[in-house]
Amino acid sequence: MQDGVPSRPAPASTRRLPPLVALSYFEAAARTRSFAAAARELHVTPAAISHQIKALEALLGVELFVRHHRRVSLTSAARLALPALQEGFAALADAVEQLRAHSEARNLITVCAEPMFATKWLVPRLHRFYARCPEAEVRLQASLSSVDSMRGGPAGLAEFRRAGIDLAVRFGYGSYPELEAQRLLEVSLLPVWAPEPGAEPRVEPEALLGQALLSDGTAWRSADRFGWPQWFEHAGVAVPAPLREQRFGNGLLALEAALTGQGVLLASPLLIQAELQGGKLAVACEVAMPCPFAYFAVCPPLALERPIVQSFRAWLFEEAVPCGGGGAATA
Template sequence: MSRRLPPLNGLRAFEAAARYLSFTKAAEELHVTPAAVSQQIKTLEAYVGTPLFRRLTRALRLTEAGQAALPALQEGLDKLAEADRILRGHHDDRVLTVSVAPSFGAKWLVPRLEGFRRAYPDYDVRIDATDRRADFYEDNVDVALRYGRGHYPGLAVECLLAEAAIPVCSPVLLDGDHPLRAPRDLRHHTLLHVQWQTESDAAPSWRMWLRAAGVEDVLDADRGPRFSLESMAVQSAIDGHGVALVSGALVADDLAAGRLVRPFPKADDEATAFRYYVVYPAAYLQRPKVAAFRDWVMKEAAGPGGPTPADV
């Protein structure tokens, strides 16, 4: 079916001028002159056969027709921009861009990526290590791994790993003058804190864990060094500098290798409302590289190398 479409330049000029109610500001955004914006809108008005603006002495106002058409036009331009980003995103189907939080990327994803490369040698993975929310279109991100509540409007969201915060330390702290045998023994050791990116009462903290373990009055839960990256707290724990409260998924490999231990395996771990998620625009699953990575990473999380909720 053929479409009868107004001149695109006129639509862009009208939408920008309607947002600002100013030809001058619209011209600045579009990198043209105010006279050019005015002429493009006049051409559009002639095409549709009705005025879109009331041009006052010191002001610009939308007519009833302009007000009625603006929301649909903005939606249409958004769709055009999205189509443009999708088309540009297909410029190299061999490159798979994964956005992941730095600590989770370094400690969980990167050690497993060789398995993806062996399974899918035609794809080259690019890791975008960041804690900020991914802009799939502007940054050409294909898929993201995120830690949170799973609320990402407009995107497909799948739970990758159920999560809990667990205390971990070097095996050397199980011996010595003050061996770690029970949560009460933490009063003799340094607590290593992670400044969790998310601001919520449900985010894991030593105060929450100690309360759940029934020893909140034994020591000051706020004392000890703080790290902006969880992987730094993990490394400090590996080095024997204290006990870190970190995500079980993040330290699964260190626990398996014996670099870290769980000093209180029978203590109740402080479960949180947060999980690790695979996040992507639903339409992207039609891309073979995104479908391949999604299937692979879900199997990694569910397999022997990936902890289950019971493990963490």
């Protein structure tokens, strides 16, 4: 003890310890009470076990085994030391597993996005990221928590840490304090519906007032609305009050209603390319409304230091380029 402060034992690395291999041979022989059994377990010869234990006894200055004819037994010193030694080997095994898990986590990335984007844009492209990084493991979460409900929040560093998210594709304003954010995709909204055979798919904006209007509840999560009333205003159409809409909790539900012919939906062409190209949906009117929200790639600063996060983020922007996305950093 110095200056009233209790002294602590010196770290194991600074104390003179016997070779780990000798200790492991002793543990196996003591546990099995047999040099031969220990040799089989460790895939060495009984002579090697005997040699290491003799060397260990000489180094420690104490006998560990009493040799009998065709068997051995532990001395009192060995019996006392064995439990602590086994605990030490267990702790070493746990530490090695933690190191191994950390090594495996180098290629693991947890990504969160709103359900429509995750399902219709991200998942169909993931095979191209795996082709580039075959060792990667992407854990994808689809959640409406990735949609902004207000400017500057509620997304923050604490929320990312709590959810264990490395990268989020947020649908919102782009102002995320404490986080690294960059605009990924601009969004505009077009009316789409399931085409009827032989019918002209495109109509004038006024004609949509008489249609069943399907609404994605995502457009109502923020005070800045971007639903049917705003679209009709953008198209220069006076809207009778009240405007009747069938609202769905997320874009995927609203999309399914449109695909089954239940009405006309405001949707981003970027997210329904497969349905448009396959003829399952058609543009009902060419008037496109710019959306006040955009998609942003958002990361905690420390997560962005990981190579796997850097690779995934770079791949996202490469995929967005053919769609007309990308942009300057906004946070």
